[in-house]
Amino acid sequence: QVQLVESGGGLVEAGGSLTLVCAASGLTFSNVAMGWFRHYYGKEREFVALITRNGDRTTYADSVRGRFTISRDDAGNRVSLQMKHLRPEDTAVYYCAADRRNPNRGSTYPISYDYWGQGTLVTVSS
Numbered sequence: 001q002v003q004l005v006e007s008g009g010g011l012v013e014a015g016g017s018l019t020l021v022c023a024a025s026g027l028t029f030s031n032v033a034m035g036w037f038r039h040y041y042g043k044e045r046e047f048v049a050l051i052t053r054n055g056d057r058t059t060y061a062d063s064v065r066g067r068f069t070i071s072r073d074d075a076g077n078r079v080s081l082q083m084k085h086l087r088p089e090d091t092a093v094y095y096c097a098a099d100r101r102n103p104n105r106g107s108t109y110p111i112s113y114d115y116w117g118q119g120t121l122v123t124v125s126s
Contacts, residue, residue, distance in 0.1 A: 021079075
């Protein structure tokens with residue numbers, strides 16, 4: 001059974017930093033691309049960042065590029081999202097997801113991902 005478990009969310013002041021971690025089990029982690037998405041009440045689920053297998057390529061949403069960094073630890077079956085210079089508009093539930101079908105390219109579309117975590121809430125106060 002595949003499980004993705006996010007951690008690291010919380011309350012932070014604007015300008016602050018948080019690092020989210022997603023621990024994966026039940027799949028061959030090195031064979032999947034991993035993505036982070038976020039969802040805020042009343043809005044569509046939004047792509048944040050992805051990293052392909054082997055970490056060869058990363059892609060970021062325009063809204064987070066230069067502030068967020070995605071990385072992966074294949075030995076530890078984890079993907080992280082380091083978030084700096086947080087803004088109130090970054091407030092959302094953040095989800096990690098695994099993409100088996102496009103491991104070398106990744107996708108910015110939620111429908112491309114096969115497995116999802118339960119999410120972790122990030123709240124940025126102004």
